[in-house]
Amino acid sequence: MAVPKKPMEEFEEEFIKLEIEEIAAKYKFDESLRGKWMLFFENESMNDMWAKAVELYSAGELPGVISIKASTAAHCARSSDPSCGAIRFKCGPHTDRELVLQYGQQLVKKMGYSDSFGFVAYKTDSQSKIGTKATGAIKNYLYRLPVSTYNHLKQRSGKYSEPPIEVPSRMWTHYVMAEVMGDYIEDPAELNDYARWTLQFPRGRQHDSAWVNACRLYRSGELKDVAYMQTSTAKAKSGKENKKDGVITFFCRDNLPLSRLQLCGDNLVETFKYSHRKGELKCVSYMSESNEPGYMVLCRVPTLGSHRRA
Incomplete structure (x- = not known):
């Protein structure tokens, strides 16, 4: 096989592409149903990752x-970050959600992919035509899969040291931070297929301390059934600048038995000595019963100071 071009040595064309006819011929469906998984890399890694x-x-x-x-x-005017490049892996049909998610999970494993945002996105070709965030598009993905926020396998092998835990009060560039370990993601499920427990802490030292503790417990496997976590940061969304609390959200698969979800919630309450003025902590699923965007309560557990289970 000829030596492939190196992306970072091409200054005229915006993209380089490879399509092998024998491979592409295996997947027969209408071209309008094509899409791609988008993997992003720092420019200095692009040549190696493309190879x-x-x-x-x-x-x-x-x-x-x-x-x-x-x-x-x-x-490229469509790029929002000139320090990064993207490799697009074309697949479909995008109407087959389960199949596309399986392709995505296998791709992430093969490429050993990790991302500081904690997810990888799939876009349809029609969404690409609408534009990117850099050109004003608000939502430019169809599916998202959680992926590792760092290469924990190399860290465990001793090749890399464990990354430090950033505290929310010092993060001003992103609205949220994520902590995801790939081997806690057991099946190909979209982000909206995860239920969530949301705990609130006073912003500042208490929120920072809770996040650091959560990351340490999560990395050591002590937060059973928690697939990944997110926290708010010092950068507040428009209209929420005056909120006094920071939030940490713990995500579990929404197809777990309710007894396991409740046990997970009880464990979070006990681990973080968590109390709330309403006396309960809710586990919610993003999609409602009518399949319209919204939240549906799956179960509740009492917080400290409460003696009831709703």
Whole structure:
């Protein structure tokens, strides 16, 4: 096989692409149903990651992937961060949610992908035509999968040291921070397939301390059934600048038996010695029974100082 072009050595064309006819021919469906998983890398890693993608794709080791395409060093008005590039893994049909999510999970594992935001996104080709966040599009993805926020496998092997835990009060560039370990993500499920427990803490030292404690417990496997976590930061969303509390959200799969969800909630209350003025902590699912956007309460557990279970 010819040596592939290196994305960061291309300054004229915005993209380089590879499509092998024998591989693409395996996946027959209408081209209008195509989409792509978007993996982002720092520019200094793009050449190596593209070479890895080319090797895996050419060997037929990326199930469902029709073609691959990488951004280059050429200027692109659609890019919101010039320090990063993206590799797009074309697959579909995007109407087959379960299949596309399976492709995404397998791709993440093969590429050993991690992302500081804690997720990887899938876009349809029609969404790409509408634009990106850099060009004003508000939502430019169809599906999202949780992915590791750091390479914990190399960290455990001793090749890398464990990354430090950033505290929310010192994060001013993002609205949320995530903590995700890939081997806690057991099945290919979209972010909205996770139920959530949301705990509130006074902003500042108490919120910071709770987040650091949560990360340590999560990394050591002591938060049973918690797949991943997010926290608010010092950067407040518009209209919420005066909120006194920071929040930490613990995500569990929404298909767990209610008894396990309740046990998870009880464990969170006990671990963080959590109390709330309403006397209860709710576990909610993002999608309502009518399949319209909203929240549905799956179960409740009493917080400290309460003697009832609703």
